[in-house]
Amino acid sequence: MSALSLQGVTVEYRGVPAVSNVSLDVAAGTVTAIVGPSGSGKSSLLLAINRLHALDGHARVRGRVYLGGDDAAGLDDYTLRRRVGLIFQRPTPFPLSIAENIAFPLRAHGVHRAEIPARVEAALQRAALWVEVKDRLSAPARSLSGGQQQRLCIARAIALDPEVLLLDEPCASLDPLSTARVEDALVALSGTTTLLLVTHNLGQARRLASQVACLWPGEPGGTLLDVGPVARVFTQPAAPVLEAWFAGRTG
C-alpha cells in the first residue's frame, strides 16, 4: 500500500484549474520529486494534500487523497496535519528559542513534559542539526543561518513523527553549502519518512529522489506529463518538451 496516493486531483481557483487530474502513488520511505516550470501547479498540489488550500475561499479541490490507505477527506485537520508535515521555501521558525521551536508544538500535541528534552534532541539529530546547536539551544532561532533555520523547521515538522513530509522548494532561498546540508538531512530522513519534494533543481531531484513526477503548465492548468523512476524519466521522458527542458534547451 502506498504511503500517499493522489487520484485525479484537480485544484481550481475561482473555477480555473491550476493543476488538473494528477494521479500519483508514493511508496513508504521513498523520495518522490515533483519538478516543473513555475506556474505548473506544484505548490497548489502540495497545499491540497495538506488541505491548506481551504485557507483560500476561492480554492476548490477535486479528486481523492489517500494517506496510508485512509481517505484524507475523513481525517480532521488536526490529524491530517500531524500525519503530513509541510516545509515551505522560506524557513518559517517561530520567534522563539531553538529548543522551544520544537518543544512548543510537542506540548501543543499533548506530549508529556518529561519526554520533551529527549524528543527535541532526537528531532534535531534526525534533521542533521544537533551537533551545530546542542550548546546554544536557548538562543533565538532567528540567530541561525538560513540553512540551519530550514533544518530547524524540518526538525519541528518531524518531531511529531509525520508519515509524509511535503517540501515546497525547501532550498530555493539557500546558498549551495546550506543546500547540501539540507540535502544531507533529507537523505537521513528518507527511509523512515516518506518525502514529496518539489524542486526547481533537476540535480537535486536526481540526487535525492527515486521517483520523479513532471508537471507542465497547460490550458487549463498544469498536467502531469510523466512519472516514473528517476533513471528512466531523465533519460527517456514521455514528452518532447521534457526532453528539451532536461537537455537545457528550454527553461
Ligand code: ADP
Ligand atoms: P508552481 O508552484 O508550480 O509555481 P502554483 O501552484 O503556485 O504553481 O500556481 C499554479 C497556477 O495557479 C498559477 O497560474 C497561479 O497563478 C495560480 N494560483 C496559485 N495560487 C493561487 C491563488 N491563491 N489564487 C488564484 N490563483 C492562484
Ligand code: MG
Ligand atoms: Mg510554487
